[in-house]
Amino acid sequence: MTADVTIKVIVPVVETDRLILREPRESDFETVAAFAASDRTAFIGGKQNRYEAWRGHLAGIGHWIARGYGFWMVEDKASGKPAGRLGFIYHAGWSEPELGWHIYDGFEGRGYAFEGAMAARQTGARRFGLDGVISHIDHANLRSRKLAERMGATIEREAVLLETPVLIYRHPKVLA
Incomplete structure (x- = not known):
């Protein structure tokens, strides 16, 4: 005997003045694939082919199901186009959840x-109990380091993530 199973996930929609943080959709894939094939991925594992990008896109959707939180698609309100992805990621083997971002x-x-990550950080603390999270940032990724510091995060320690030395930035607690 077999039984049908329904898998449900609630991805909260978060709005800021200029952005909508929303669920990842299949229709976002072409934009995701273009980003994955670009040099802009240098600090997040490097370029990916379409198959790898598809697997990553589905993994992002699955993260919401498995963990109850994940990466939102960042939609530019003015154009209605995907402008990036950001949110929380906690892969097997990692020490704790991370707040991450990339803009297309x-x-x-x-x-x-900044606008999206601050909104995500607030939502993460209030809705998912992810308060005072970390960000793994490559030493050479000066733009992300400046963003983390602008958000009030400070370097806590050095670590190695996926065979790459990184700085662990600790974000301040929202609900302190």
Whole structure:
């Protein structure tokens, strides 16, 4: 005998002045694949082919199901286009959840990473109990380091993540 199973996940929609943080959709894949094939992935594992990008996109959706939180797609309200991804990730073998971000080509330099990551951090603390999280940042990723520092995060220690030396930035607690 077999039984049908329903898998449900609630991805809260978070709005800021200029952004909508929403669930990842299959229709986002072409934008995700373009980012994955670009040099902009240098600090997050490097370029991926379409198959690897598809697996990563599905893993992002699955993260919401498995953990109850994950990466939102960042949608630019003005254009309605995906402008990046950000949120929380906690892979097997990691010490704790991470707040991460990446903004797509054509949307950088507008403060979207700061605006979206601050909204995600608030939502993570209040809705998911993810307060005072970390960000793994490559030593050479100066833009992400500046963003973390602008958000009030400070270097806690050095570590190795996926065979790459990184700095662990600790974010301040929201609910302190």
